[in-house]
Amino acid sequence: MRFFARSGINARLATAGILFLFAPLALAAEAPSIAGIPVDFILFAATLLGVAMFHHHVLKVALTGLAVITIYKIIFTGFKFGAGLAGFGAHMAHEWVLLVNLLCLLVGFALLARHFEDSGVPEVLPRLLPEGWMGPFVLLVIIWVLSGFLDNIAAALIGATIAASVFKRKVHIGYLAAVVAASNAGGAGSVVGDTTTTMMWIDGVSPLDVVEAYIAAAVALLVFGFPAALLQHKHQAIVRDLQAAHHIDWVRVGVVGAILVFAIATNVTVNLNFPEAAEHFPFLGVAVWVVLLAAIPVRKPEWSLMPDALKGSIFLLALVTCASMMPVEKLPPASWPSALSLGFISAVFDNIPLTALALKQGGYDWGFLAYAVGFGGSMIWFGSSAGVAVSNLFPEAKSVGQWLRHGWFVVVGYVVGFFALLLILGWHPHEKHKAEERASPPVMVSASAAPPPI
Numbered sequence: 350m351r352f353f354a355r356s357g358i359n360a361r362l363a364t365a366g367i368l369f370l371f372a373p374l375a376l377a378a379e380a381p382s383i384a385g386i387p388v389d390f391i392l393f394a395a396t397l398l399g400v401a402m403f404h405h406h407v408l409k410v411a412l413t414g415l416a417v418i419t420i421y422k423i424i425f426t427g428f429k430f431g432a433g434l435a436g437f438g439a440h441m442a443h444e445w446v447l448l449v450n451l452l453c454l455l456v457g458f459a460l461l462a463r464h465f466e467d468s469g470v471p472e473v474l475p476r477l478l479p480e481g482w483m484g485p486f487v488l489l490v491i492i493w494v495l496s497g498f499l500d501n502i503a504a505a506l507i508g509a510t511i512a513a514s515v516f517k518r519k520v521h522i523g524y525l526a527a528v529v530a531a532s533n534a535g536g537a538g539s540v541v542g543d544t545t546t547t548m549m550w551i552d553g554v555s556p557l558d559v560v561e562a563y564i565a566a567a568v569a570l571l572v573f574g575f576p577a578a579l580l581q582h583k584h585q586a587i588v589r590d591l592q593a594a595h596h597i598d599w600v601r602v603g604v605v606g607a608i609l610v611f612a613i614a615t616n617v618t619v620n621l622n623f624p625e626a627a628e629h630f631p632f633l634g635v636a637v638w639v640v641l642l643a644a645i646p647v648r649k650p651e652w653s654l655m656p657d658a659l660k661g662s663i664f665l666l667a668l669v670t671c672a673s674m675m676p677v678e679k680l681p682p683a684s685w686p687s688a689l690s691l692g693f694i695s696a697v698f699d700n701i702p703l704t705a706l707a708l709k710q711g712g713y714d715w716g717f718l719a720y721a722v723g724f725g726g727s728m729i730w731f732g733s734s735a736g737v738a739v740s741n742l743f744p745e746a747k748s749v750g751q752w753l754r755h756g757w758f759v760v761v762g763y764v765v766g767f768f769a770l771l772l773i774l775g776w777h778p779h780e781k782h783k784a785e786e787r788a789s790p791p792v793m794v795s796a797s798a799a800p801p802p803i
Contacts, residue, residue: 464648471514490570493566525740535570562717
């Protein structure tokens with residue numbers, strides 16, 4: 350009885366916490382509500398609570414929540430693009446590119462991670478990483494750097510694959526949280542490192558206005574990186590076998606490199622030269638699969654990974670679809686406190702519509718926003734696509750309670766990094782990039798158009 354009583358209290362606290370995070374968005378929305386909170390948000394909060402409490406059944410909970418929210422929207426409120434089934438169809442027609450990109454990237458990069466693992470490179474790395482707790486820390490730094498020019502899902506999966514090898518799969522959940530945080534933080538200051546920063550770039554924000562996010566990201570890395578490294582070293586130190594002969598499959602290394610290079614080239618080329626086309630076709634996800642399939646004659650992917658990767662991907666797509674149906678039409682007035690709160694909201698809410706709304710509204714310091722929405726999702730395992738991808742490799746990470754308990758330093762790192770940026774540079778909102786866009790030759794898309802994720 351004591352357990353059930355305690356669970357009931359925790360459930361009420363968790364529900365209150367999730368609704369509190371949504372409060373700034375709920376106040377800005379107009380929809381049928383209970384106690385001032387739109388019913389849509391209450392249903393979404395209940396879905397997230399179910400994911401947090403029943404982490405062994407997250408896919409069922411997410412799909413159930415998606416079904417309930419969809420039926421409610423069809424019957425009672427309609428969608429941004431119309432009412433009833435027609436409105437739902439129009440909504441999904443608007444979202445399909447994002448969803449297909451996410452599906453292709455999550456499943457494709459899971460196969461890429463196995464290519465990388467089977468290449469033999471992770472087995473060589475223990476020789477290169479420093480001894481003691483500095484080894485795990487340097488690995489986080491490597492992930493952080495890689496994510497600046499790779500897809501953050503790829504950086505996280507490569508880092509998790511290396512960790513699985515050097516720690517003989519005895520990877521602490523707190524360290525897994527740090528791996529995800531390093532990948533998300535590393536992409537926060539690069540316009541090719543994260544979906545949200547790419548959106549800002551396409552909308553006309555200068556890359557120099559985004560790069561300042563690296564100040565906060567570097568401070569955050571130090572704050573969460575050291576305790577995570579110490580925790581992992583205590584749990585399982587790097588295993589070195591200096592006498593063993595390790596064979597590197599350079600063909601597999603070439604396949605991994607080709608996938609990453611082709612993905613980066615596609616992302617940059619399409620978003621710079623054909624931004625409107627990116628709204629209508631999942632170029633990035635298709636690019637990954639073109640190389641994967643083209644490489645089959647030389648190295649076949651590990652197709653047995655597909656079922657688990659698909660389940661994890663469908664879970665994230667269900668939550669992203671739920672978030673896309675929320676009645677969020679505007680954000681609170683732009684300020685550093687609202688930017689800070691958006692980071693926490695990003696842990697439970699899709700950061701793509703948040704970024705689109707912020708671009709439409711204007712008045713933000715884009716470096717702060719890039720850091721907040723890019724890194725904030727690291728605080729919960731399903732708060733970012735990188736977190737979902739890593740949790741697919743390590744199912745034990747699919748527990749909100751354990752993630753927060755052992756990865757508490759990620760939350761601390763986010764807050765300390767944010768205030769470090771505020772102290773060093775101060776809050777300087779940029780409101781004129783739209784005017785600059787009209788005066789410059791490049792063609793940009795509207796702020797509401799979300800490019801394919803990176």
